[in-house]
Amino acid sequence: xxxxxxxxxxxxGVGRPPERSVAEVTAAAIALADREGLAxxxxxxxxxxxDTGAASLYRYVSSRDDLLDLMxxxxxxxxxxxxxxxxxxxxxxxxxxxxxxxxxxHPWLPELVLTRAPLGPHGVDLLEHVLAVLDGHPAxxxxxxxxxxxxxxxxxxxxxxxxxxxxxTRMRQGAYLAHAIAAGAHPHIAALGPSPxxxxxxxxxxxxxxxxxxxxxxxx
Amino acid sequence: xxxxxxxxxxxxGVGRPPERSVAEVTAAAIALADREGLAxxxxxxxxxxxDTGAASLYRYVSSRDDLLDLMxxxxxxxxxxxxxxxxxxxxxxxxxxxxxxxxxxHPWLPELVLTRAPLGPHGVDLLEHVLAVLDGHPAxxxxxxxxxxxxxxxxxxxxxxxxxxxxxTRMRQGAYLAHAIAAGAHPHIAALGPSPxxxxxxxxxxxxxxxxxxxxxxxx
DNA sequence: TCCATTCGAGAACAGTGTTCGCGAACGACG
DNA sequence: CGTCGTTCGCGAACACTGTTCTCGAATGGA
Numbered sequence: 001x002x003x004x005x006x007x008x009x010x011x012x013g014v015g016r017p018p019e020r021s022v023a024e025v026t027a028a029a030i031a032l033a034d035r036e037g038l039a040x041x042x043x044x045x046x047x048x049x050x051d052t053g054a055a056s057l058y059r060y061v062s063s064r065d066d067l068l069d070l071m072x073x074x075x076x077x078x079x080x081x082x083x084x085x086x087x088x089x090x091x092x093x094x095x096x097x098x099x100x101x102x103x104x105x106h107p108w109l110p111e112l113v114l115t116r117a118p119l120g121p122h123g124v125d126l127l128e129h130v131l132a133v134l135d136g137h138p139a140x141x142x143x144x145x146x147x148x149x150x151x152x153x154x155x156x157x158x159x160x161x162x163x164x165x166x167x168x169t170r171m172r173q174g175a176y177l178a179h180a181i182a183a184g185a186h187p188h189i190a191a192l193g194p195s196p197x198x199x200x201x202x203x204x205x206x207x208x209x210x211x212x213x214x215x216x217x218x219x220x
Numbered sequence: 221x222x223x224x225x226x227x228x229x230x231x232x233g234v235g236r237p238p239e240r241s242v243a244e245v246t247a248a249a250i251a252l253a254d255r256e257g258l259a260x261x262x263x264x265x266x267x268x269x270x271d272t273g274a275a276s277l278y279r280y281v282s283s284r285d286d287l288l289d290l291m292x293x294x295x296x297x298x299x300x301x302x303x304x305x306x307x308x309x310x311x312x313x314x315x316x317x318x319x320x321x322x323x324x325x326h327p328w329l330p331e332l333v334l335t336r337a338p339l340g341p342h343g344v345d346l347l348e349h350v351l352a353v354l355d356g357h358p359a360x361x362x363x364x365x366x367x368x369x370x371x372x373x374x375x376x377x378x379x380x381x382x383x384x385x386x387x388x389t390r391m392r393q394g395a396y397l398a399h400a401i402a403a404g405a406h407p408h409i410a411a412l413g414p415s416p417x418x419x420x421x422x423x424x425x426x427x428x429x430x431x432x433x434x435x436x437x438x439x440x
Numbered sequence: 441t442c443c444a445t446t447c448g449a450g451a452a453c454a455g456t457g458t459t460c461g462c463g464a465a466c467g468a469c470g
Numbered sequence: 471c472g473t474c475g476t477t478c479g480c481g482a483a484c485a486c487t488g489t490t491c492t493c494g495a496a497t498g499g500a
Contacts, residue, residue, distance in 0.1 A: 007399055015477030016466045043457065053480040055459080064457065114334040114377070117384070119393045124400045124409065131408035142416040146424060153377045154370070157334070161369070164337070173339045179227055180344045188351035189344065196362040204366060204432070211431015212424070235446030236496045263488060273449040275490080284488065 005066045006073070006120050020050060022060045026070045030106070033071065038108035041067070065116075072112045073120030078102050081125070084132040089209060091133035092147070095126070096155050096205045103159040110156035110163070117149075139213055147212055154208060158201050165197075225286045226293070226340050240270060242280045246290045250326070253291065258328035261287070285336075292332045293340025298322050301345070304352040309429060311353035312367070315346070316375050316425045323379040330376040330383070337369075359433055367432055374428060378421050385417075 029046045043054040043064060061067045079098050084091060103109045119127065130148045137144070164170050174195065181190045198204070249266045263274040263284060281287045299318050304311060323329045339347065350368045357364070384390055394415065401410045418424075 006396055012476095014467060014475075016464080016479085018478065042455085044455085047480095054457085055480050055482090056478080058458075059478060059480095111335050115331050115380075117381070117393060119396060121396075121400070124397065124406060128406045128409050131412070135408065140416070141412045142418055145412070145416060146418045149377070149381070149418070150374070150424075150428070153373065157369070157373045160335075161337070173337060176226055176339060176341075177344065180341070186344060186348045188355065189348050192351070192361045192365070196360070196365060198362055198366045198369070204370075207431045207435065208370070208428050209431070211427045211429070211434075214431075215427065234444075234498065236448085237498090238447065262486080264486085267449095274488085275449050275451090276447080278489075279447060 025060045026074050029067055030071050033108045069118040073122050075106050076122035081129045088133050092209050099155040107163050110160040113156040245280045246294050250291050253328045289338040293342050295326050296342035301349045308353050312429050319375040327383050330380040333376040
């Protein structure tokens with residue numbers, strides 16, 4: 001289909017009524033991903049967790065990618081957006097904090113956020129909220145949109161690193177780094193000392209957003 | 221294997237010599253990805269482009285993921301790193317510029333950079349260069365490492381957007397955005413006007429890096 | 441000339457996303 | 471109640487996928 005997943009035509013009271021709903025399918029896929037990771041979310045496995053066949057899912061979802069988009073947007077329903085007000089940076093940091101919590105609870109989300117940018121209903125709500133937070137700010141609309149994208153991207157990338165450090169994924173790159181140090185020829189890397197760990201999330205995000213938006217010498 | 225791809229044991233002059241090399245396999249995979257995208261890089265298709273069977277590739281590469289890591293690092297060989305010197309921000313911006321060019325030439329790269337962080341030999345060289353550029357800078361080692369990660373992540377994310385805008389991928393989210401605007405209830409989004417396009421790459425990157433590193437009130 | 445060692449690669453396994461087609465189930469209408 | 475148009479469920483099939491097993495072939499050093 002050419003049309004986005006979220007506004008496909010609804011039924012017209014005629015014909016056999018469906019036994020399940022898009023929301024149920026999405027919920028099953030999210031539960032499966034939470035339990036066994038994104039790779040386990042195959043049409044057959046999702047269908048099996050609903051006691052049905054893989055082909056049936058295509059009545060609710062037009063492709064696996066659609067299902068992934070639905071999953072991401074559904075999790076974005078978990079944002080608890082406060083009324084905008086107060087300093088804009090604090091408002092954006094709150095969004096980042098909540099995003100990080102959501103992603104830590106659904107470790108498959110960062111990859112989805114980083115590689116596709118589908119903006120379903122809840123994503124649009126989030127964007128609306130960010131724009132509201134930035135309401136009095138003098139920056140270009142384009143720059144505000146950019147700030148929204150940077151906020152999401154950096155949060156996802158940060159959480160991906162956090163999760164990679166928790167599992168042993170960090171070991172693999174660390175192993176080669178150690179080799180590169182031992183081989184000499186990389187003095188600055190060697191001078192770093194023993195694996196300095198990246199800093200706090202909020203501090204980093206705050207600096208980045210401030211650099212992007214808090215420029216006192218705005219273009220006239 | 222537990223050990224990274226880049227330092228697996230070399231041959232010992234005994235037995236039948238291999239007919240191909242890791243570099244050849246990597247080059248074939250890169251050529252295929254350039255031509256038909258990352259999804260086309262299957263073991264069978266890469267093998268076919270080398271006139272051999274899929275199983276043979278496992279003599280050079282221990283998994284498809286390994287091959288992807290090799291591809292990413294091989295492209296990173298294309299950086300032309302100048303001697304460090306001059307203002308650090310200009311040095312980092314030059315790295316970003318070159319990274320963007322590399323990624324625009326290999327549209328499958330951003331996804332790889334965003335979702336995995338394997339740091340092969342050329343990635344390590346790049347890190348060494350960035351640390352050299354940042355040599356006199358007073359920031360923590362951890363923050364310098366973070367700046368390196370942010371530089372790569374933001375470049376990849378930016379190029380991914382650029383590529384998505386060039387193809388019709390942008391249409392899909394734009395379509396739903398338009399619907400959200402028409403439905404009311406999102407006044408700030410509606411106030412943005414007709415699809416403001418994100419700003420220039422170097423300007424954005426410059427602001428972000430400056431915010432991250434150029435803080436005059438460093439912690440004592 | 442052996443022969444340990446390595447390489448090449450066909451065959452097979454256990455999956456994958458997606459499409460087709462048909463029987464079954466339903467709401468509205470007569 | 472019976473019919474009818476429409477929709478749904480889903481088994482079967484297709485064209486792939488990554489990976490492993492296996493075994494014959496090739497090789498260079500002794």
